[in-house]
Amino acid sequence: xxxxxxxxxxxxxxxxxxxxxxxxxxxxxxxxxxxxxxxxxxxxxxxxxxxxxxxxxxxxxxxxxxxxxxxxxxxxxxxxxxxxxxxxxxxxxxxxxxxxxxxxxxxxxxxxxxxxxxxxxxxxxxxxxxxxxxx
Amino acid sequence: xxxxxxxxxxxxxxxxxxxxxxxxxxxxxxxxxxxxxxxxxxxxxxxxxxxxxxxxxxxxxxxxxxxxxxxxxxxxxxxxxxxxxxxxxxxxxxxxxxxxxxxxxxxxxxxxxxxxxxxxxxxxxxxxxxxxxxxxxxxxxxxxxxxxxxxxxxxxxxxxxxxxxxxxxxxxxxxxxxxxxxxxxxxxxxxxxxxxxxxxxxxxxxxxxxx
Numbered sequence: 001x002x003x004x005x006x007x008x009x010x011x012x013x014x015x016x017x018x019x020x021x022x023x024x025x026x027x028x029x030x031x032x033x034x035x036x037x038x039x040x041x042x043x044x045x046x047x048x049x050x051x052x053x054x055x056x057x058x059x060x061x062x063x064x065x066x067x068x069x070x071x072x073x074x075x076x077x078x079x080x081x082x083x084x085x086x087x088x089x090x091x092x093x094x095x096x097x098x099x100x101x102x103x104x105x106x107x108x109x110x111x112x113x114x115x116x117x118x119x120x121x122x123x124x125x126x127x128x129x130x131x132x133x134x135x
Numbered sequence: 136x137x138x139x140x141x142x143x144x145x146x147x148x149x150x151x152x153x154x155x156x157x158x159x160x161x162x163x164x165x166x167x168x169x170x171x172x173x174x175x176x177x178x179x180x181x182x183x184x185x186x187x188x189x190x191x192x193x194x195x196x197x198x199x200x201x202x203x204x205x206x207x208x209x210x211x212x213x214x215x216x217x218x219x220x221x222x223x224x225x226x227x228x229x230x231x232x233x234x235x236x237x238x239x240x241x242x243x244x245x246x247x248x249x250x251x252x253x254x255x256x257x258x259x260x261x262x263x264x265x266x267x268x269x270x271x272x273x274x275x276x277x278x279x280x281x282x283x284x285x286x287x288x289x290x291x292x293x294x295x296x297x298x299x300x301x302x303x304x305x306x307x308x309x310x311x312x313x314x315x316x317x318x319x320x321x322x323x324x325x326x327x328x329x330x331x332x333x334x335x336x337x338x339x340x341x342x343x344x345x346x
Contacts, residue, residue, distance in 0.1 A: 093249075094230070094241075094248040094249065096228070096249075098226065098227050098228070098256075100281070100285045101285055104259055104286070104289040105289065
């Protein structure tokens with residue numbers, strides 16, 4: 001990553017030894033890492049290459065090969081486990097995500113379907129938990 | 136404490152002394168392919184001559200918890216009778232594609248994925264009925280995983296005695312020391328469940344720890 005003098009804003013290439021004795025232009029000795037503008041220019045032309053979007057593109061490509069209606073899976077990727085109420089998420093038949101923390105700490109089992117906001121509560125486990133609490 | 140309770144307590148300790156019978160129900164837990172069933176098989180074969188279940192390199196081979204009662208382990212004068220529960224591997228994701236990568240058909244893979252998921256839930260629910268846990272870890276793998284950290288944290292919260300079996304020391308890339316550094320608060324025995332390396336030390340620790 002190139003360096004930029006924080007006083008005169010002159011840019012030096014990555015690893016330039018000239019800055020070891022201070023900025024040859026103004027003598028200042030504080031530098032910032034900056035993005036390479038030439039690389040950024042290339043990225044702007046092809047949005048698929050931008051960081052972050054690359055991953056999304058791959059997921060989109062992956063999903064387009066899958067059955068329709070599985071796009072919601074991507075939304076769950078960013079969701080921290082502790083924020084999830086469900087102990088089990090069913091993404092599609094044969095693909096499951098388990099929230100071990102919820103399973104270990106709670107008696108009741110809540111299942112989430114692939115669509116966000118659709119949950120199934122496993123009643124026997126809820127009633128069993130209540131019964132055990134009463135004892 | 137009432138007199139009756141005191142008498143009861145004395146009687147129960149007398150009873151224990153007379154019959155010298157210590158019993159504990161122990162669960163064998165850990166991530167998939169750590170060697171839980173291999174270890175269960177070894178313990179049961181060494182002390183009863185039987186076997187527990189099939190082992191395989193395909194993850195989630197054990198999809199139902201299996202229990203073997205009355206396995207008596209004797210080591211260095213300590214004796215303990217165990218009910219051993221071999222559990223399915225704990226994981227946060229089960230995907231049928233994983234099985235297909237091992238050459239299984241799609242339908243069979245989906246069935247296995249469903250069973251493995253049920254098995255994980257079953258394994259977690261078993262924790263309520265246990266007196267202690269042997270946590271099997273693959274010492275060739277990084278121990279700082281979400282599964283290991285979550286499981287150990289929960290067992291500590293339940294005050295369940297925990298013994299770590301750092302498995303697969305027969306492999307050159309194994310590093311039980313890495314597991315010891317990660318979880319120094321629990322006793323650890325480096326073993327190879329496959330070839331029996333250091334298994335006597337494990338029996339000694341089991342008898343001490345759970346007896």
